[in-house]
Amino acid sequence: MNECLLCGQVFIPRFSFVRTFSIEINDERLCLQCLKKFERLGKDRCPFCDKNMEKVEICSDCRFWQKIYGNNLMKNHSIYRYNRQFHDLMVSYKRYGDYCLHRVLEELSSEHLKNLNFDYYVPIPTSPDHQQKRQFDTITAIYEKIVPLSFFLKKREHTGAQGEKNKQERLATPQGFIVDANQLSEKDISETSILLLDDIYTNGRTLYHARDKLLEIFPNAKIESFAICR
Ligand SMILES: [Zn+2]
Ligand SMILES: [Zn+2]
Known part of the structure; x- marks a missing residue:
């Protein structure tokens, strides 16, 4: 039991x-x-970011990214809608730092994530001040037992959390990541595939910034993303 x-x-x-x-x-x-209570995404989705739509069509967020990235939009994989149940779970986990809830998120994502085969799985890093406050990294804690993680990205200090900003502020957020050269070995700089790992896909700003940074080091890599919720 x-x-x-x-x-x-x-x-x-x-x-x-x-x-x-x-x-x-x-x-x-x-x-x-x-x-x-966790509602799975239906079959009619945006082909790029998995957002649930009335019919299969490109969502407004991805249309915004098309203006910047043209045809080179990032494929995102998600499983659940961000509903009330998820909101409450994420508030307890992230705002109140309830560490044991990483097990719930791990359970919700593990089966799907295990079927996505990539060379590297790169977690989106938490800001150092938030990590210190909570005493754990929220993304690493969810995924570390499911797939091997590569910590290629670090977050710049004092860049603030996406969750505390409104939509305009979030889209205007400057690049907040740096590549941690200590994590790279020579064999890494080649054609490879990378899956970025986050918890919630809000509008894609964070994930596109992460991809921009990784492409500086891995220009030929196939880079996609995974977020439990969209
Ligand atoms: Zn229960
Ligand atoms: Zn989309």
Whole structure:
């Protein structure tokens, strides 16, 4: 029996036959009722960023990016809509620094993420002041057990958090990343594939900045992104 991290209810894990032979047998931390409150994205989506749409068409955010990047838009992979349940989860996790909730986010994303095969998985770094306040890195904590992480990006200090800005301010945010040369070896500078990892895709500003920086070092790389919510 497991205890749900969100509601505290004790529940029977939904493990499959295959999983009974792996160490994953008892790692579920979300009961079915809580899991159902996270709304999966429907099939009609923006082909670039996975935003749910009335029909398959390019969303307004991606049309904005087309003005800057032309045909070179980034493919983003997402699973859930950013609904009330997600909002509350992210407030507890990020604003109040409830570390154990990384297990919920890990559980929500692991199956999908394991099917995305890339050479490198690069987490979007948290600002040093936020990390110090919370004592952990919110993105690393979610993904470190699912895929091997490469810490190619670092955040400049005092650039502020995206969540505290309005839409105009967010889009106007200057480049806030630097490449950590200590993390690169010679074999890295070649044709390769990179998946950027974030929690929420708000309008793409952060992820496009991250891609801009990585392309300076990996000009031939195929770079896509993953965010649990869109
Ligand atoms: Zn629950
Ligand atoms: Zn889009």
